[in-house]
Amino acid sequence: MADVAKLAGVSSQTVSRVANDRQNVDASTRERVLSAMKVLGYRPNTAARALVTGRxxxxxxxxxxxxxxxxxxxxxxxxxxxxxxxxxxxxxxxxxxxxxxxxxxxxxxxxxxxxxxxxxxxxxxxxxxxxxxxxxxxxxxxxxxxxxxxxxxVDQALGARSVVEHLLDLGHRTVWHVAGPRDAYAAHRRAEAWQAALTAAGAETPPVLYGDWSSLSGYWAGLELASRDDVTAVFAANDQMALGVLRALREAGREVPYEVSVAGFDDIPEAEFIPPPLTTVRQDxxxxxxxxxxxxxxxxxxxxxxxxxxxxxxxxxxxxxxxxxxxx
CATH class of the missing domain: 3.40.50.2300 (Response regulator)
Structure with missing residues (x-):
C-alpha cells in the first residue's frame, strides 16, 4: 500500500479508501491510485480486511x-x-x-x-x-x-396443479401419477398437489406409483401403466422418470400422445428434443x-x-x- 501511495502521490489512507471503494475520493485521484495498483500488481489483503471488517x-x-x-x-x-x-x-x-x-x-x-x-x-x-x-x-x-x-x-404445488389441470382440461377423466421417493420433500408436495387438484375437479384419484427420480424407475412404472387400458394421462414427478414412462409406453405399442398423454416436471434440456417433445413444468x-x-x-x-x-x-x-x- 505504501508503494502504491508513493507512485500515485497520495497518502496510504487514500489508497485504503480506493481499495475499499469509498466514495470520498475525487475521480482523478481515484484514477491515479487505480493506475498505480495496476502497474504494481497490487491486490488488497483479504485476510487483513477480514480482521478489520469481520467479513x-x-x-x-x-x-x-x-x-x-x-x-x-x-x-x-x-x-x-x-x-x-x-x-x-x-x-x-x-x-x-x-x-x-x-x-x-x-x-x-x-x-x-x-x-x-x-x-x-x-x-x-x-x-x-x-x-x-x-x-x-x-x-x-x-x-x-x-x-x-x-x-x-419453487412453488411445487402450483407446478403440479398446473399439469393436472392442463390434462383434465384436455378431456382426460383422471391423471395417473409416478411420484418421487416417499421421503423426498419435493416429491411429497407434488403428489399432495396432484391429489388435491383431482379432488377439486371431482376426478377419481388412482393409486400412486413410486419411483426414485431415475429414468429406470419411470420405465418400470411405465410398464405397469402401459398394461392398463384405463390409463390415458400420466404425470411423472420429474422429467427423468417421464423419459422412462415414454420408453415403456413406446415398447408396449401405446402411442404418445394419441393414446396416452405424458407430462413431467423440471424442463431438463433434453425435454424439448425427445420424441415427442415433453410437456413439463419449468423450474427457475x-x-x-x-x-x-x-x-x-x-x-x-x-x-x-x-x-x-x-x-x-x-x-x-x-x-x-x-x-x-x-x-x-
Whole structure:
C-alpha cells in the first residue's frame, strides 16, 4: 500500500479508501491510485480486511448431490449471484442425507472462513427440522417446511396443479401419477398437489406409483401403466422418470400422445428434443439461486425484514406429449 501511495502521490489512507471503494475520493485521484495498483500488481489483503471488517466475502454451499440437474443449476446461479456481489463461493458435499453429515460439512466451511451458508437440501432423512450451530447465517433451498431458517423453493404445488389441470382440461377423466421417493420433500408436495387438484375437479384419484427420480424407475412404472387400458394421462414427478414412462409406453405399442398423454416436471434440456417433445413444468433454478444469495446477504448484514419463506413461480411448458384422450 505504501508503494502504491508513493507512485500515485497520495497518502496510504487514500489508497485504503480506493481499495475499499469509498466514495470520498475525487475521480482523478481515484484514477491515479487505480493506475498505480495496476502497474504494481497490487491486490488488497483479504485476510487483513477480514480482521478489520469481520467479513470474509465468501459464502458456503452444502449439497448432497451436485450432479443432480436442479442442484447443479441452483449452485451455478448461486455462484453467479455471489460473484456479482464480489463474494467467492466454497462448495462442500455432505456424505450422507443426515443432519450429522450436514453439521460436519457446516463445520468444515466455518473453518474455511465463510460469512454464511446455503444448504441445498432436497431431503434429510433423519429429521424434519435442521438445527445447525448459530455461528453464521443460513439459508435453505428446497427443504422441509419445518426449518426455522429463511427458505427459498419453487412453488411445487402450483407446478403440479398446473399439469393436472392442463390434462383434465384436455378431456382426460383422471391423471395417473409416478411420484418421487416417499421421503423426498419435493416429491411429497407434488403428489399432495396432484391429489388435491383431482379432488377439486371431482376426478377419481388412482393409486400412486413410486419411483426414485431415475429414468429406470419411470420405465418400470411405465410398464405397469402401459398394461392398463384405463390409463390415458400420466404425470411423472420429474422429467427423468417421464423419459422412462415414454420408453415403456413406446415398447408396449401405446402411442404418445394419441393414446396416452405424458407430462413431467423440471424442463431438463433434453425435454424439448425427445420424441415427442415433453410437456413439463419449468423450474427457475436460477431465480432460486439468486434469491438464496439475496437472503443470505441480508442475513449477513443483520437486516430485520428477511422473509422466512420465499417461493419462485414455475411455468407450465406445453409441448407435443399431451393431447386430448382417444375417443372410445
Amino acid at each position: 470474509f466475502r465468501a459464502l458456503g454451499v452444502i449439497s448432497f448431490d451436485i450432479s443432480a440437474y436442479g442442484n447443479a443449476r441452483t449452485f451455478a446461479a448461486i455462484s453467479d449471484a455471489a460473484r456479482a456481489s464480489e463474494f467467492s463461493v466454497n462448495l462442500m458435499g455432505a456424505r450422507a442425507r443426515t443432519e450429522a453429515a450436514v453439521r460436519k460439512a457446516f463445520e468444515h466451511l466455518a473453518v474455511q472462513s465463510v460469512d454464511g451458508v446455503v444448504v441445498v437440501e432436497s431431503q434429510i432423512l433423519d429429521t424434519p427440522q435442521l438445527r445447525l450451530p448459530q455461528s453464521m447465517p443460513v439459508v435453505v433451498a428446497d427443504g422441509s417446511t419445518g426449518h426455522h431458517y429463511p427458505q427459498v423453493d 433454478f436460477e431465480a432460486v439461486g439468486r434469491q438464496c444469495v439475496r437472503l443470505l446477504l441480508d442475513e449477513i448484514a443483520h437486516r430485520a425484514d428477511v422473509p422466512r419463506w420465499t417461493t419462485v413461480a414455475p411455468a407450465l411448458v406445453v409441448r407435443r406429449s399431451t393431447a386430448p384422450p382417444p375417443t372410445r
